[in-house]
Amino acid sequence: MNPQRTLVIATRNKGKTKEIRDLLAGRNVEIKNLDDFGPIPEIEEDGATFDDNAYKKASFAARILGFTALADDSGLVVEALDGAPGVHSARYAGPDATDADRCEKLLSEMAGQTNRKAAFECVISIAVPMGAALTYEGRCQGEITEKPMGDNGFGYDPVFYYPPLKKTFAQLTTEEKNRVSHRGKALQEVAAEFDKILIWIDQNMPIFEKTACLSHDDDTANND
Ligand SMILES: O=P(O)(O)OP(=O)(O)OP(=O)(O)OC[C@H]1O[C@@H](n2cnc3c(O)ncnc32)[C@H](O)[C@@H]1O
Numbered sequence: 001m002n003p004q005r006t007l008v009i010a011t012r013n014k015g016k017t018k019e020i021r022d023l024l025a026g027r028n029v030e031i032k033n034l035d036d037f038g039p040i041p042e043i044e045e046d047g048a049t050f051d052d053n054a055y056k057k058a059s060f061a062a063r064i065l066g067f068t069a070l071a072d073d074s075g076l077v078v079e080a081l082d083g084a085p086g087v088h089s090a091r092y093a094g095p096d097a098t099d100a101d102r103c104e105k106l107l108s109e110m111a112g113q114t115n116r117k118a119a120f121e122c123v124i125s126i127a128v129p130m131g132a133a134l135t136y137e138g139r140c141q142g143e144i145t146e147k148p149m150g151d152n153g154f155g156y157d158p159v160f161y162y163p164p165l166k167k168t169f170a171q172l173t174t175e176e177k178n179r180v181s182h183r184g185k186a187l188q189e190v191a192a193e194f195d196k197i198l199i200w201i202d203q204n205m206p207i208f209e210k211t212a213c214l215s216h217d218d219d220t221a222n223n224d
């Protein structure tokens, strides 16, 4: 890990943070999240798509903090509900609702429904302070259960059944979920391009950090 290179995970969701940290562990970059900084203003997630909101969150954090930032916007798209809760997944049961409240509301909307097909979707945006961004996407198909099952994960995981493993996401370990989930798939693409992302981070670092990083790399080169 190069402590001069920083990537900020622009989220307040602890479940997401854990999954993203696990998937990017061992990369040559220090991963911070919003809790490592002082209070920063909330951003309104009023975009029409996951893409819009992911870019909004990443570019806002990058601009305000001066570091390259990675944001995830994701949600559950349910066929029988015409794609709801979709981009409104976080606010589906009101602003102060818990994960359990959101699962309960979804199950009550689905009562009596025979078509239980649903997909988790995720868009990851990685933005530099000047605003340019890279975008990655992942999707995972499954079914809505009749009742919550499992204690792992977060959000809608207890009501999302994944047929290939015959379990809900909340019955999987983080590792198992990351291998197949919407976020895992998007992050696997991020990982595949990580050398390019490191160049973006280096090119867009605050100038004092860039000098330190380049001299660190030179030292390494001289030791070879
Ligand atoms: O915006 P940030 O701060 O990243 O955190 P958030 O929880 O508000 O996240 P989103 O705006 O992307 O809303 C996503 C919603 O979909 C849910 N969700 C996303 N990914 C999920 C997953 O892997 N498992 C279960 N629920 C998930 C999550 O709990 C939220 O209610």
Ligand SMILES: [Mg+2]
Pocket (backbone or CB within 6 Å): 045, 090
């Ligand atoms: Mg949100």
